[in-house]
Amino acid sequence: MNATLPPGPKVHPLSLIADLAGRGPLIVTNPRKYFEDLHNEYGSIVYSDFGIGRFYITNNLALIRKVFVGEPRSYAKADAYKEAAHFLGNGILNSEGDFWQAQRQMVQPAFTKSRLNMFVDTMVEVSDKAAKNLSAEADVSSLSMHIALENICRFLFGEDFAANEKTIREAVHFGNNFISRRIQAPFKLPVYFPSFNNLRFFFHRFELDTILYRIIDERARQNELGKDLLAMLIAAERERNSGQIRRQQVRDEILTLLIAGHETTGYTLAMALWLLARNNDIQQRLRAELRSVAGGKWTVETFDSTPLLEAVVNETLRLYPAAWIIGRKILADEEFEGFLLKKDSQLQTGIIALHRNKDWWSEPDRFKPERFLGENSEPAQKQAFMPFGAGPRRCIGSVFAMLEMQVAIARIVSQYQLTPAQDGEPEIEYLFTARLKNALPVRFTRL
Ligand code: HEM
Numbered sequence: 001m002n003a004t005l006p007p008g009p010k011v012h013p014l015s016l017i018a019d020l021a022g023r024g025p026l027i028v029t030n031p032r033k034y035f036e037d038l039h040n041e042y043g044s045i046v047y048s049d050f051g052i053g054r055f056y057i058t059n060n061l062a063l064i065r066k067v068f069v070g071e072p073r074s075y076a077k078a079d080a081y082k083e084a085a086h087f088l089g090n091g092i093l094n095s096e097g098d099f100w101q102a103q104r105q106m107v108q109p110a111f112t113k114s115r116l117n118m119f120v121d122t123m124v125e126v127s128d129k130a131a132k133n134l135s136a137e138a139d140v141s142s143l144s145m146h147i148a149l150e151n152i153c154r155f156l157f158g159e160d161f162a163a164n165e166k167t168i169r170e171a172v173h174f175g176n177n178f179i180s181r182r183i184q185a186p187f188k189l190p191v192y193f194p195s196f197n198n199l200r201f202f203f204h205r206f207e208l209d210t211i212l213y214r215i216i217d218e219r220a221r222q223n224e225l226g227k228d229l230l231a232m233l234i235a236a237e238r239e240r241n242s243g244q245i246r247r248q249q250v251r252d253e254i255l256t257l258l259i260a261g262h263e264t265t266g267y268t269l270a271m272a273l274w275l276l277a278r279n280n281d282i283q284q285r286l287r288a289e290l291r292s293v294a295g296g297k298w299t300v301e302t303f304d305s306t307p308l309l310e311a312v313v314n315e316t317l318r319l320y321p322a323a324w325i326i327g328r329k330i331l332a333d334e335e336f337e338g339f340l341l342k343k344d345s346q347l348q349t350g351i352i353a354l355h356r357n358k359d360w361w362s363e364p365d366r367f368k369p370e371r372f373l374g375e376n377s378e379p380a381q382k383q384a385f386m387p388f389g390a391g392p393r394r395c396i397g398s399v400f401a402m403l404e405m406q407v408a409i410a411r412i413v414s415q416y417q418l419t420p421a422q423d424g425e426p427e428i429e430y431l432f433t434a435r436l437k438n439a440l441p442v443r444f445t446r447l
Helices: 013-021 031-042 061-070 080-088 097-111 113-131 140-157 162-184 196-221 229-240 247-260 263-278 280-291 300-305 307-319 398-415
Strands: 045-048 055-058 075-077 137-139 326-330 334-336 339-341 346-349 416-420 428-430 434-436 441-446
Touching (some): 097 247, 113 140, 140 162, 140 229, 140 247, 140 263, 140 398, 263 307, 263 416, 263 434, 263 441, 280 416, 307 398
Antiparallel strands (some): 326 346
C-alpha cells in the first residue's frame, strides 16, 4: 500500500489536561467550529492522535457512505460505546456482529408501522396531559423531557412511571455526564476504582437496576404478559431459551431503549418548541396546516397531510442534532482516496458541522423548514443529513421519535401561541449526546 496518512494537527496530551482544567476542549465547547476549523485547514479527511489515540475526522460524504452504509461490517462501533457499556450493558446500541443482529431482530417488530399506529393514541394523551395547564412562562426543556420519558416508559412497560420519574431522570443525567467525561479523559481510572465519582455512578446504576429488575421479575411471573415492549421481549426470550429468560439481557435492552430514546427526543422537542416561538410566521403556517386535520383521530396516516410539521422536526434535527458526533472503529488497514486508514483507529463524523455545511445547505444557519419540501428539497446528497445515523445500525426508534415529536408539537401549537421569553441562544452541553444546560423558558398564551 502506497497510501499516506491524511494531514492533521499535532496535539500534546498535556494540552488536553489544560483544556479539561479550563473551560473544556473546543470539541465540546463549540463542536461546530472545531470541526469546521479542522476541515478548513486539513481537508475532508483529517488524522491525528489528538493526545488520546488514533483518530480520523471526516466530512467526506463518500467515506461516510462507505463506512455507515456500504461496508458496515468492516467497521465496529467506536470505542466510546465501550464506556457507555458500563451503564447500558450489552444492549443493541453497544453490541456487535451476530449477537447484535439477533437482538435487533428481536426488538424490531415493536417498531413496525402497525404497532406504532396503536401507540399514537397514547402519544396524544401524554402530550395533552402535559400541555393541559401550561403557565404563561414554562420551561420547555423540562416539559419535553417529561413527555419523552412518559412516552418511552409507556411504550416499554405500559406504565406512566410518575413515581420513578425523578430517579430515572437523575440517573440518566448523571450517566450521560459520567460516560462523556470518561470518553474525553486522556487518562482514566478503572471504573471499579472506588473514587467518589465512580461510587456515585454505581449508586445511580443500582437505583435504576432495582426499578428495572422489579418490573422485569413481576412481569415474568405473570401468565398474561401484555402488549408492550417488555412483554414482547420476555415472550421472545422464552421462545429462544426453552422457557427461560436471560434476565440481565432483558434489563440491558430495556435500559438501552430508555436511555437512547429519552434525552435525545426531549432535547429535540424542546429546541423545536423554542424555534417555533422565535419564528412566528412558521408557527402560523403550521397552525393553518394543523387545522386541516383537526378533530380527526390521529394515526400514522394523519402525518401524510402535515408535511410542514415533519419539516419543522427535520429542520430542528438539522440545526440541533442530539447525536452531534458519531463514529466507528476501523477493523483492517485500507486505502481511501490515496489515504491510509489504519486498523484500530477511530473514525468520527461531526454531524453538527455536516448539517450546517454551506456546500449542501442554503443559508445553513437559518431555520427554514421548507428546505425539506418540494421538488428541489435539500440536501441533494443523502448523507449530508443523518440525525438518526445511517445504514443497518440506523436508529431503531427514529419513526417512534418522529411520531412523538410531531404529536407533541401539533397538540401544543394547536392550543397555544408560543413566544420567546428570553433572547439569545440557549447553552448546550455536548456530552455523549447533546442536552440543554439550563431551563429554556417560552411564553404560552392559550388560543
Ligand atoms: C430525536 C431522537 C433521537 C435521535 C436524534 C437518535 C439518534 C440516533 C443515532 C444517530 C443512532 C445511531 C448511532 C450510531 O450509528 O452509532 C441511534 C441508534 C439507536 N437509537 Fe436513536 N435516536 C433518537 C431516538 C430514539 C428513540 C425514541 C429510541 C427508542 C425508542 C432510540 C433507540 C435507539 C437504539 C436502540 C439505537 C441503536 C440501534 C442499533 O445499533 O442497532 N432512539 N439513535
